[in-house]
Amino acid sequence: MTKTAEELKDRYQQLKTKYDEYTAHPLNLNIKRGIPSKEQLDLSVPMLGLLSSPEDFLSQGTVDIRNYGELTGFYEARKLFSELLETEIDEVLIGGNSSLSLMYLVILSKLFTRKMGSSFKEPIKFLCPSPGYDRHFAMTENLGIEMIPIALTENGPDMDEVKKLVANDPTIKGIWCVPTYSNPTGITYSDEVVDQLASMETKDADFMILWDNAYLVHHLTNDKHAAKNLLTACKAAGNPDRAWMFCSTSKITFPGAGVAALGASKKNIALVAKELSYQTIGFDKINQMQHVKFLKDKKQVAQHMEKHAIILKPKFELINQKLTDYFAGKEGLTWTEPKGGYFVHLTTEKGCATEIVEALAKIGVAVTEAGATYPYGNNPMDNSIRLAPTPVSLVDLDAAMDAICLCIEYVSVQKRLSL
Numbered sequence: 013m014t015k016t017a018e019e020l021k022d023r024y025q026q027l028k029t030k031y032d033e034y035t036a037h038p039l040n041l042n043i044k045r046g047i048p049s050k051e052q053l054d055l056s057v058p059m060l061g062l063l064s065s066p067e068d069f070l071s072q073g074t075v076d077i078r079n080y081g082e083l084t085g086f087y088e089a090r091k092l093f094s095e096l097l098e099t100e101i102d103e104v105l106i107g108g109n110s111s112l113s114l115m116y117l118v119i120l121s122k123l124f125t126r127k128m129g130s131s132f133k134e135p136i137k138f139l140c141p142s143p144g145y146d147r148h149f150a151m152t153e154n155l156g157i158e159m160i161p162i163a164l165t166e167n168g169p170d171m172d173e174v175k176k177l178v179a180n181d182p183t184i185k186g187i188w189c190v191p192t193y194s195n196p197t198g199i200t201y202s203d204e205v206v207d208q209l210a211s212m213e214t215k216d217a218d219f220m221i222l223w224d225n226a227y228l229v230h231h232l233t234n235d236k237h238a239a240k241n242l243l244t245a246c247k248a249a250g251n252p253d254r255a256w257m258f259c260s261t262s263k264i265t266f267p268g269a270g271v272a273a274l275g276a277s278k279k280n281i282a283l284v285a286k287e288l289s290y291q292t293i294g295f296d297k298i299n300q301m302q303h304v305k306f307l308k309d310k311k312q313v314a315q316h317m318e319k320h321a322i323i324l325k326p327k328f329e330l331i332n333q334k335l336t337d338y339f340a341g342k343e344g345l346t347w348t349e350p351k352g353g354y355f356v357h358l359t360t361e362k363g364c365a366t367e368i369v370e371a372l373a374k375i376g377v378a379v380t381e382a383g384a385t386y387p388y389g390n391n392p393m394d395n396s397i398r399l400a401p402t403p404v405s406l407v408d409l410d411a412a413m414d415a416i417c418l419c420i421e422y423v424s425v426q427k428r429l430s431l
């Protein structure tokens with residue numbers, strides 16, 4: 013039922029009183045970035061004691077992994093990640109601790125080396141399904157690549173738009189995708205979308221799909237989602253070199269001390285290995301071996317991820333409960349109930365998200381900047397807020413959610429009253 017002007021003013025006063033209380037006694041809570049909690053990090057501490065005997069440092073019983081070499085990763089590490097990425101062993105390259113740096117390397121290798129000198133003269137464009145991962149967009153912008161926003165639906169990018177654009181513009185060289193439990197909306201690409209991406213006509217013969225499968229095993233419930241394998245789909249469509257698949261253990265073991273991997277055609281792996289050979293003689297294989305011993309295989313990884321889910325699930329349930337209690341049956345806010353990944357996404361009334369985030373900042377609750385999940389930080393609707401609840405305790409999250417609910421309504425009522 014719509015409120016009368018009088019009721020709205022009364023409500024505004026109530027909300028303002030509560031908000032002023034927060035201003036007088038600000039919180040100190042940060043749910044800005046998707047980082048594991050201390051409790052989650054503790055799950056992987058046993059990994060650090062697994063290398064002790066001389067045999068532990070040998071790959072296939074012969075190669076001493078403490079030394080230089082094995083640029084693309086040693087056998088057992090490639091085997092483990094080939095299971096996770098569902099590729100052949102020689103379709104995997106093991107990197108350092110960061111999948112983002114592998115993405116950067118792939119873009120540089122494909123588009124910015126001297127072999128591609130002519131590219132520098134014409135614009136390079138990427139399609140950016142949005143809302144998406146802010147660091148993808150920051151990387152693309154930093155490299156001087158023009159970003160074209162594409163709507164992200166429940167099933168993946170708006171493929172009508174994608175197909176139309178890539179069929180006609182040879183300067184569109186790639187698309188960013190977070191195919192499983194996407195950051196931030198938590199959607200998983202449908203099989204149909206994966207097949208369309210794999211088979212669509214592209215004006216640029218070398219079109220790249222940057223398939224950042226950061227959350228491929230990060231389920232929160234027994235209703236487990238996973239995007240169809242892109243490399244397999246690309247091979248079936250006759251475009252094997254289009255797929256560039258990434259993952260890392262940043263949110264399986266330790267961010268900053270994990271292991272990242274690239275899955276691609278053998279031709280593409282060779283191309284990246286060549287570029288890599290100008291930068292390093294090999295990555296940290298001792299860390300790779302610790303991961304091999306600790307995570308063992310896909311089944312063991314799944315068991316380990318169950319432990320993460322036990323810690324994370326109550327946080328996501330709490331957010332859902334709080335939002336339901338406050339907003340169910342009211343207009344003006346919708347939110348996601350992700351089955352995996354690290355984020356909850358709020359869709360606010362148009363033109364409100366920036367003000368809500370600012371109002372929260374003033375009372376000591378840090379959430380991701382409102383436009384950050386859009387190319388150039390620009391969401392024309394200004395209606396998107398990302399919550400990253402994983403690092404905080406349930407008690408702190410509870411307090412943050414009370415403040416978030418209040419600020420969403422406070423900004424909305426202010427707008428209605430044109431204050």
Ligand code: PMP
Nearest residue numbers: 046110111112145195226260262
């Ligand atoms: N991709 C996505 C979609 C992410 O959400 C994150 C972490 N927030 C990363 C990549 C970072 O991965 P890494 O630590 O392997 O560089």
